[in-house]
Amino acid sequence: MSVFPYLVVVWVLAVGLYGIVTSRHLIHLIMCLIVVQSSTYVLLLAVGYRRGAVAPYFSDIPVHTPAVDPVVQALALTDVVVEAAVTALLLAFAIQAQKRFGTLDPHELVQFKG
Amino acid sequence: MSASTRRWLFLAGMAGLAAFYLWGLVGLPGFGHYPGPYGLIINKIAVAQTNATGVVSAVNFEYRGFDTVGEEFILFMAAAGVSVVLRHLRGERERPGLEQGIGADEPSTSDAVAQAALVFVGPVLVLGWWLASHAQTSPSGGFQGGVVLATAFILIYLSGGLLTFRRISPVALTDAVEAVGAGGFAAIGLAAVLMGLPYLDNYLPLGIKPGAVSSSGTIALISFFVGVEVAAALILMVGEMLEQTLLVQGEAGS
Numbered sequence: 344m345s346v347f348p349y350l351v352v353v354w355v356l357a358v359g360l361y362g363i364v365t366s367r368h369l370i371h372l373i374m375c376l377i378v379v380q381s382s383t384y385v386l387l388l389a390v391g392y393r394r395g396a397v398a399p400y401f402s403d404i405p406v407h408t409p410a411v412d413p414v415v416q417a418l419a420l421t422d423v424v425v426e427a428a429v430t431a432l433l434l435a436f437a438i439q440a441q442k443r444f445g446t447l448d449p450h451e452l453v454q455f456k457g
Numbered sequence: 458m459s460a461s462t463r464r465w466l467f468l469a470g471m472a473g474l475a476a477f478y479l480w481g482l483v484g485l486p487g488f489g490h491y492p493g494p495y496g497l498i499i500n501k502i503a504v505a506q507t508n509a510t511g512v513v514s515a516v517n518f519e520y521r522g523f524d525t526v527g528e529e530f531i532l533f534m535a536a537a538g539v540s541v542v543l544r545h546l547r548g549e550r551e552r553p554g555l556e557q558g559i560g561a562d563e564p565s566t567s568d569a570v571a572q573a574a575l576v577f578v579g580p581v582l583v584l585g586w587w588l589a590s591h592a593q594t595s596p597s598g599g600f601q602g603g604v605v606l607a608t609a610f611i612l613i614y615l616s617g618g619l620l621t622f623r624r625i626s627p628v629a630l631t632d633a634v635e636a637v638g639a640g641g642f643a644a645i646g647l648a649a650v651l652m653g654l655p656y657l658d659n660y661l662p663l664g665i666k667p668g669a670v671s672s673s674g675t676i677a678l679i680s681f682f683v684g685v686e687v688a689a690a691l692i693l694m695v696g697e698m699l700e701q702t703l704l705v706q707g708e709a710g711s
Contacts, residue, residue, distance in 0.1 A: 345487035353478050357471055364467040365460065391496055394489035399500055399512035402594050402668045406504050410512070412496025413503070417516040421528050424600055428535030431694045435542040438701050442549075 348389035355382035369437040369447040373430060380426045384419050391415035507593075507659065509676050510668035514592035518676040518683075522657040526642055529683055533639045536690040543697045566615060574616035581609040589684025593673035599680040603687025610692050619703055628696065631689050638686025642679055649675075 355378060362375030391412030397404065399413035441447050444455050458466075486492050499520065500512055509515040517525050589602025614622035646657035654660055657675070664672030671677075 345489060346482060348488050349482050349485065353475055357475065360471060361467060364463055389488055390485075391491060392489055393491040396491075398596065399496075400510060400594075400596060401504050401512070402510040407501070410496075410500045412491055412493075413499055413512040413516050414495050414521075416513045417521060420513070420517060420598075420600060421524070424528050424532055427604075427691075428531050431535050432538050432542065434698065435539045435694075438698065439542060442701075 348385060348392075352382045352386045352389065355379075355385060367448050367450065369440060369449060369452075370434075372449065373433045373437065376433070377426060377430060380422065380429075383422055387415040387419045387422065504667050507673050507676060508663040508667045508669075509593040509673035511592060511594050511596065511598075513596065514598045514676055514680060515673070517598065518592065518679045519657075519659055522646070522679070525679075525683070526646065526657070529639055529642055529686055532687060532690045533635065536635065536693045539694045539697050543701050566618070571616040574612040578609050578612045578616070581605060581612060585609060585684070585688070589681055589688075590677070591670065592680030593677045594668040594670070599683025599685075600687055602680075602684040604691060606684065606688035607691035607695070610688075611695055614695075614699065619699055622696065622699070626692050626696065628693070631692050631696070635686055635689035635693060638682050638684070638689055641682035642686070645675055645679055645682070 359375050359377075359379030359382065362378065363372055366372040366375060391414070393409060393411050396409040396411045399410040399416070401408070401410075437447060440452060444452060446452060491497075499516060503512045503515045503520075504510055507515045507519055509519075585602050585604075585606030585608070587602070588597035588605055589599050592598035592602075610622065610626055613625055649658040649660050650656050652660055657679075659674045659676065661674035661678065663674045666672060
């Protein structure tokens with residue numbers, strides 16, 4: 344089926360969002376955000392795929408071998424870097440929330456201010 | 458809002474999103490029928506233009522070089538942000554421990570974990586170095602290599618505890634190394650401007666054999682600096698978090 348990878352994208356996005364909405368723990372919530380972002384990797388790589396093509400590395404194959412799109416792969420790399428940065432910052436906030444309020448449950452955290 | 462209201466609201470929103478997505482899908486070319494043209498053009502010209510056989514690296518450090526500067530500074534800012542967010546709160550103090558060489562209340566690591574981690578430090582360092590210095594020829598590059606290099610330091614923490622981790626990567630030194638990595642990338646670009654070329658233009662000799670370690674000019678050099686920056690940034694962030702968990706004490710104690 345030629346749209347299957349695109350359906351995987353929306354499925355991964357949906358389960359990640361569902362996790363965020365129903366989360367009862369900040370660390371779990373951050374993990375769900377990573378799942379949401381993973382759907383973009385699948386989308387990027389799926390968009391650049393050419394049937395029968397190889398990876399865009401020409402070290403040991405002739406230069407004109409059909410290869411998949413290297414631009415979206417580079418974008419996926421950027422995506423991973425941004426995700427690492429966002430995750431690190433969010434985890435730092437989670438540590439501070441635990442220290443100040445003694446809980447990581449988002450439902451209890453909304454009661455606090457400041 | 459109650460949990461079940463949230464869930465229903467989410468399901469309604471998600472149904473709408475999925476409908477729009479499927480609608481958009483109709484306009485996309487089927488999976489495997491890549492329409493081009495950018496990827497096709499770059500695959501055709503990249504090796505001849507840059508002598509880098511790893512076209513993804515060529516895109517990252519040459520064609521999209523300016524974007525990658527920004528990307529690198531995102532990570533730089535994240536490391537700074539983590540330090541700021543994890544600063545000591547009012548009423549907090551560090552447990553005595555790090556200075557006196559005692560591992561505070563650090564839970565002890567089992568011998569098996571400590572030994573296994575120690576065995577892997579060397580190979581992981583070599584792998585990280587190899588990845589960071591072979592962007593031009595293989596599916597690697599500074600970002601991947603930097604992460605692997607930082608992993609070696611985390612293995613050192615696993616086998617030797619926080620004290621050894623801090624001894625081998627003091628904050629001041631890691632900060633400086635991170636600045637060199639981030640600044641190095643920007644400086645390579647500025648050097649091109651000083652020579653009267655566009656920012657980040659590839660002005661170094663491209664080497665004779667495509668895909669050789671000495672080939673591809675600034676691509677290899679930038680990738681190396683990125684590797685240094687990424688490794689240092691990750692070590693800083695992990696160090697901050699370890700310190701919070703192991704050394705910082707609230708007013709009431711913990």
